């Protein structure tokens with residue numbers, strides 16, 4: 001792994017978190033049990049959702065919310081292409097067909113309700129949103145559209161742990177929300193995830209599907225709360241384990257404070273980049289929302305060579321990324337309709353380093369490197 005001076009993201013696990021996880025290992029119970037139950041109650045309080053179910057990873061969470069919506073062969077689900085491919089694959093797991101829709105603009109890279117309306121048809125059973133960078137985008141409008149059409153809104157909230165709009169947490173605007181605890185996320189555990197829903201029936205279905213469609217858990221039987229089980233559905237093993245649940249619960253306690261630190265860095269990036277020509281910051285904060293600030297992305301001017309720009313930053317030890325290669329361009333989803341705004345954004349975006357413990361010195365280094373790279377790019381024009 002290269003030793004970046006300023007990495008894209010950084011995971012810091014304090015000693016007392018390590019101690020707490022070690023305690024779990026000493027407890028003699030490692031599979032889903034009391035730590036997982038405590039995390040779920042904490043997550044319900046944190047998001048305001050009626051039900052939270054911890055799972056093995058964010059992709060499993062996405063699959064469960066798709067299954068809870070009853071999707072199957074012959075159904076269509078409107079999805080963004082500008083997302084991690086898991087959003088789209090989760091729809092395909094159910095046999096339903098993902099139908100791509102374009103995003104709003106180069107600085108608002110989330111589903112455009114007009115583009116969604118344009119691709120909806122008789123077979124549309126759900127809209128799947130993705131809160132890009134933890135931004136709510138047009139979630140509220142899409143929730144209204146879904147309600148009016150009598151279809152489900154499903155939320156990929158993998159980036160959005162801690163994002164609230166007028167106090168309401170993302171992931172709770174539709175039938176179900178899916179979160180990821182992958183190691184580059186704001187709530188980083190390594191692998192892990194969570195589904196949330198207010199719908200009792202959906203929660204019951206997802207609980208069954210999480211563990212093989214079995215009516216009781218090993219933990220229930222261990223405590224003497226059950227002696228046997230029935231299997232009532234073709235389920236999966238999407239369970240999390242206790243050490244990861246314990247780590248997630250500890251990180252959750254710090255999440256709002258860490259997101260606020262990210263918010264400070266986001267604002268400072270915008271100030272420092274305000275006079276710099278050659279790029280435009282995307283994902284402007286909105287009023288009445290508390291944001292996760294998962295990503296800080298910029299869009300380069302059309303005539304700036306992105307590969308050269310990224311190489312120049314890498315030479316100075318600054319890691320960047322691209323979120324995302326659009327899913328409709330992958331071979332597996334080839335043949336989809338044209339998405340001009342998605343393609344334009346995907347060709348010109350760069351993700352800059354963003355993590356709660358980033359220092360202003362590190363941020364200055366990023367901005368200095370950007371200025372230098374763009375000066376060279378300007379001379380080359």
Ligand SMILES: Cc1ncc(COP(=O)(O)O)c(C=O)c1O
Pocket residue numbers: 057058059060083084086087130156158159179180181182191192193
């Ligand atoms: C937008 C988005 N959706 C889904 C996922 C899948 O989550 P996981 O890696 O936990 O399966 C990720 C991250 O990896 C993601 O960024």
